[in-house]
Amino acid sequence: MTVLWLVLLVSLPTFYLGVFIWAVIQHFLSVEIPSSLEHPVKFRFLHCAMLYLIAMGNILEKLRICSMIKFIQIFQDLIVIKKNYNLVVTNMHFGEIPVRLFQPKAVSSKLLRGIIFYHGGGAICGSLDSYHNLCSFLAQETNSVVLSVGYRKLPDHHHPSVTEDCVNASIHFMKGLTTYGVDPSRVVVCGESIGGGVVTIVTQALLSLPSLPQICAQVLITPITQVINFQLPSYQQNQNVPFLTKDIIRMALCKYLDIDLSWKDAIFNGTCIPLDTRKKYRKWLSSDNIPRRFKSKSLLPEFSGPFNEAAYLETKQVLDPEISPLLVDDKIIAQLPQAFLVSCENDPLRDDALLYKKRLEDQGVPVTWYHVEDGFHGCILFFDKHPFSFPCSIKTVNAVITYIKGI
Structure with a gap:
């Protein structure tokens, strides 16, 4: 028995080290680091760590212990949630949909701006916890009530779970805005990555419900707006750039x-x-x-x-326009509220934002565009992850806050 334990003690660290070395080799063989990116060593380290987790997840899946996606989801929620003593944070459910409400503690004589936030993660990762710090920061810095929506994801739920949950949660919230201290004339929908794509679908869907208050602005952070043309310049140029590779x-x-x-x-x-x-x-x-x-x-x-x-x-x-919202008719696009679009130079989804920007502008919708020259997909999530933050992370979150404060 003693020999068996000694073998395990030696083999397990060797196994973990071997997987990490494999991840490092894969990184250097398969990825491209943009020349405009600041702190490339930090960037490489984070990507190697991601490849290591994916490799471990795939091994566990092959051993039928746990699916790769579930393994990634377990690790993402180990993130440290920072307590913000200026906010009241409430976990709730709208039906079966988990949501998290962020409300400023300071007493206000008037109703506040409301932000409905849809997280990113490609329906694989992303959660109320992993986006908690970002939503908390948005609520404090813009003095707004923020509702973060925790929609259903893979591996148990497929399309249209994400859009259904986000639309239904948004409708539920919009029906009781004053209950949450929100001004019905100042509701913003905001999302990142797949959540940015959800913003387009929600704003389009709510047009058919005139009894609800109107959305006053949409904020799309590196959104995916179509899944048809994957030969756009940004997909070709950034197909091997972490963290969203081809x-x-x-x-x-x-x-x-x-x-x-x-x-x-x-x-x-x-x-x-x-x-x-x-x-x-x-x-x-x-x-x-x-x-x-x-x-x-x-x-x-x-x-x-x-x-x-x-x-x-x-x-x-x-x-389907619910999957590629860029394809909806002009008459629908023309009715949409003003938009703030964030694109990153080193992001394969960059051109999705540019195409949607043109669609909005062609139909007379006011658009404010912020392009992050040294940005990469998902960079906004690192805004408070010291020492793993990047200048582009801070710039992106500050740009979003400045725009929302102007509404």
Whole structure:
């Protein structure tokens, strides 16, 4: 028995070290570090740690101990939640949907601005806890009531769980704004990554409910607004940039839409899109709508390869406006409230924000755009993670706060 314990004590650290070395090798073989990024060593370390967690999760999944996604979710909620003594934080449920309310403690003689926040994470990670510090900071710095929505995610829930929960929670909140001390004329919807995409869907959905107060502004932080054209300049230029690489996008998209991973190449090459549909949506999805300064000379052609009908039948849901909200009619876009759009230079989703910006502007919707030249996808989450914060993290969160305070 003693020998067995000695073997375990030696082998386990060796195993963990071996997995970490594999993660480091994978990092240096597969990723690109943008030249504009500050603190590249810190960036590399964080990405190696992420690859290590994914590798450990995959091992546990193969051993049928725990799914990789569940393993990642366990680790994300180990984050330290900072107590803010200036706020009252309340955990609640709207039906089956968990939400967290952040309210300033200071007594106000008037109703406050309200912010409905949808977190990111690609329906894989992200939670009320992992975005707690950001929502707390938004509530304090803008003197607003913030509602953070904890929607259902993978691996147990697929599309349309995210949008259904966020729309339903938003409607519930909007029906009782004064109960929470919120001014019905000053409600902002805000989201990051997939949560930014949810902002577009929620604002569009609420247009059909005129009995509710109107949203006064939408804040989209590095949003995903379409899942059709993955040959846009930003997808090509940043496909190997942490923390949202091409492989992670393909995995998250297929799992959330419950599409077999064997169709991932057809989705990314665009061969699952019929020719007439390509022509129909080209006016909104083409890289021609991306400013020239964002394009390199080595770009590949869009929608390469012949149409694959079998792939179309398996993946046609990507054309649903509830998945690709960029595709809704002009008459709906024209009714949307003013917008604040954040894009990051080193983010594959950069051009999703630029395309949606143009759609809004073409229909006369006021747009304020903030572009983070040294930013990367998810950078806003590091704004308070010292010593792992980045200058772009602080700039992004401060830009969002400045815009909201002006409403």
